[in-house]
Amino acid sequence: MFRLSPSICPFCDASALFKASRPQWQSSRGAATLQQRRPSRMTLAAHVTRGPQEKDSAGAPVRKSRNSPFGGMNITEPPRRAGQGFQQRKSPAEQRRGGRFAKTGASGVKGKDGERKEPMKALKMQRALANVSYEKRGRVKQELMDRDSFDGFDLLPTINQSISAQALGGLASASPTPTPIQRLAIPALLGTEDGRRRKRKEVESEYPGMQQFLLAAETGSGKTLAYILPIIDALKRAEKAEQETERSRLAQEVKKQHLQPFELETPVLDEINPSSGRPRAIILLPTSELVAQVGALVKNLSHTVKFRSAMISANFTSTVIRSRLFSPSGIDVVIATPHLLSSIAESDPNVLSRVTHLVIDEADSLLDRSFAPITSSLVDRATPSLKQIILCSATIPKSLDSYLHKRFPDVMRLVTPNLHAIPRRVQLSVVDIDKVPFQGNRDLACAQTIWDIGKEAQEQELDLDEERGQRKIVVFVNERSKATELATYLRSKGIDATGLTRDSDERRQAEVLAAFTGAALSPATQKQLRDSSSSSSQDPASRPFPRQDQDVDRVPARELKGTKVLVMTDLGSRGIDTLLVKHVILYDVPHTSIDFIHRLGRVGRMGRRGRGIVLVGGSDRKDVVREVREGMFRGQALI
Numbered sequence: 001m002f003r004l005s006p007s008i009c010p011f012c013d014a015s016a017l018f019k020a021s022r023p024q025w026q027s028s029r030g031a032a033t034l035q036q037r038r039p040s041r042m043t044l045a046a047h048v049t050r051g052p053q054e055k056d057s058a059g060a061p062v063r064k065s066r067n068s069p070f071g072g073m074n075i076t077e078p079p080r081r082a083g084q085g086f087q088q089r090k091s092p093a094e095q096r097r098g099g100r101f102a103k104t105g106a107s108g109v110k111g112k113d114g115e116r117k118e119p120m121k122a123l124k125m126q127r128a129l130a131n132v133s134y135e136k137r138g139r140v141k142q143e144l145m146d147r148d149s150f151d152g153f154d155l156l157p158t159i160n161q162s163i164s165a166q167a168l169g170g171l172a173s174a175s176p177t178p179t180p181i182q183r184l185a186i187p188a189l190l191g192t193e194d195g196r197r198r199k200r201k202e203v204e205s206e207y208p209g210m211q212q213f214l215l216a217a218e219t220g221s222g223k224t225l226a227y228i229l230p231i232i233d234a235l236k237r238a239e240k241a242e243q244e245t246e247r248s249r250l251a252q253e254v255k256k257q258h259l260q261p262f263e264l265e266t267p268v269l270d271e272i273n274p275s276s277g278r279p280r281a282i283i284l285l286p287t288s289e290l291v292a293q294v295g296a297l298v299k300n301l302s303h304t305v306k307f308r309s310a311m312i313s314a315n316f317t318s319t320v321i322r323s324r325l326f327s328p329s330g331i332d333v334v335i336a337t338p339h340l341l342s343s344i345a346e347s348d349p350n351v352l353s354r355v356t357h358l359v360i361d362e363a364d365s366l367l368d369r370s371f372a373p374i375t376s377s378l379v380d381r382a383t384p385s386l387k388q389i390i391l392c393s394a395t396i397p398k399s400l401d402s403y404l405h406k407r408f409p410d411v412m413r414l415v416t417p418n419l420h421a422i423p424r425r426v427q428l429s430v431v432d433i434d435k436v437p438f439q440g441n442r443d444l445a446c447a448q449t450i451w452d453i454g455k456e457a458q459e460q461e462l463d464l465d466e467e468r469g470q471r472k473i474v475v476f477v478n479e480r481s482k483a484t485e486l487a488t489y490l491r492s493k494g495i496d497a498t499g500l501t502r503d504s505d506e507r508r509q510a511e512v513l514a515a516f517t518g519a520a521l522s523p524a525t526q527k528q529l530r531d532s533s534s535s536s537s538q539d540p541a542s543r544p545f546p547r548q549d550q551d552v553d554r555v556p557a558r559e560l561k562g563t564k565v566l567v568m569t570d571l572g573s574r575g576i577d578t579l580l581v582k583h584v585i586l587y588d589v590p591h592t593s594i595d596f597i598h599r600l601g602r603v604g605r606m607g608r609r610g611r612g613i614v615l616v617g618g619s620d621r622k623d624v625v626r627e628v629r630e631g632m633f634r635g636q637a638l639i
């Protein structure tokens, strides 16, 4: 007697198997009886999401491994601690910890087995990120609901008209809507929170007359524009006010001259513009790449809003830097790295004498142990003339939090409701490198993961960057030396990969990154690249994705077409607007939740979807990875 299989469904071929295995002797009448007994309503099988089962060449069903970049996709519950997900067993230490929380019932959530466990305990132990209460987040959310248009911000009309075409490069719609951080920061920096432009009340502070702001919002949420628009607005209004003062001074002089005998004043012919080498706004960024990115945005705006900007970094020669900074027509905004600006300020301290607006972008980096002395000294030098100091970051590490408490206790913290949360539209899968077929070989696991992603793209012709016809993948490693080594290995496996570190040829960095950000190269960079490629066309090292480290005799047996891979350290995890990237591979488990946020923040930018894949091995902090995944699944902020 047959029993009706629960797996009969239109999507899986179990019903075909069922029919095929029906014994010859069973009559069609018997089958009819079976039909009659079938429940009138079709119910879907529990495993309907699996789709038709694949078969191998011998016709046997193929078991799909979860140990792939696509493992764990379409799940409706976060992976559970035991028996599901990548961690099968609890270590004795974890069991002890679990027991302790079960006993104390500390402010945790209830697990499936009724045991109380503290969420994000492993992350908490890193003591990395400052906490922002959910009550505050909720309040801000309510506040931002009504601010749904740039028109309501009281920006100068020329600035408002430039947002779509110049600031957003025509990518957004003709009337773009501001992002949460823009809704929060633009009115605050303009001083128009209640809809009217008014002078902020002076608070008793160590820095009277200097407003201090912290802009903190998730990665790829438009923080750059959130500070640039109000600064340019302030500069243009100040310029207008200065022109009016000058006009009335001249009018007064003319009046006086009518009363006095005529006297001709000889013009000073070599008088230079007082704003030459004396910018009024400075934007500090940690790397030359970010200087180029933000500099390009500011330049675009300057075409219509009419102001003078200069980007300076180690990528430019001293002649170029001098001519930009000391241009006879003057300068309004300078975008620079702290090291370069500090060395200029050593030889010409007046370079900071007129600064009214100072931005410290990627503040968590620029105020960490390595950068803090130099950044702080620049802040000290600029303080006498400063009207606003703006710190900007995607994360508030505890170190930044305590720096602010000490140095700027009155700072106005503008924090968006989703700070420190990795958006749900980014999925994180785990590949266990200890399992078959990798058996601890992390390089192999990385190469296989890239092949899987590349093949999927080829088969489905999905998400390819149409203009360049390629899929872009970024791989993050923890050690600088590993970036070049891994890129070489990947090339030996037929993958078009390049390693980008601080030691890479700076001339090429712009071109390599442009392939991942979609940024247009400046005419000067294009010329430089043309010149160098014509002079060294035979030199393989000069290619954008060079193969100089590749042993020429070891030509890979197969090549993965249509996929470009960039292997980087943290150099590229901060701020780079990798809009064309949909996949990030975390070759090493990041050291802290801060690194998780910045690295995964290279995908899922501005509402896009993205996928992260983390490679884990026996020695890695699987508990940290698990908590990050659970936090992402729940849409919670990491701590």
Ligand SMILES: Nc1ncnc2c1ncn2[C@@H]1O[C@H](COP(=O)(O)OP(=O)(O)OP(=O)(O)O)[C@@H](O)[C@H]1O
Pocket: 167, 168, 172, 176, 177, 178, 179, 182, 217, 218, 219, 220, 221, 222, 223, 224, 225, 393, 394, 574, 575, 576, 577, 579, 601, 605, 606
């Ligand atoms: N209002 C908007 N509408 C649509 N796109 C926008 C808007 N504001 C900014 N963008 C785009 O969003 C992308 C990310 O912006 P931006 O680089 O400023 O993010 P971010 O918050 O500074 O990220 P990170 O923390 O990684 O530095 C850019 O390509 C930018 O052009």
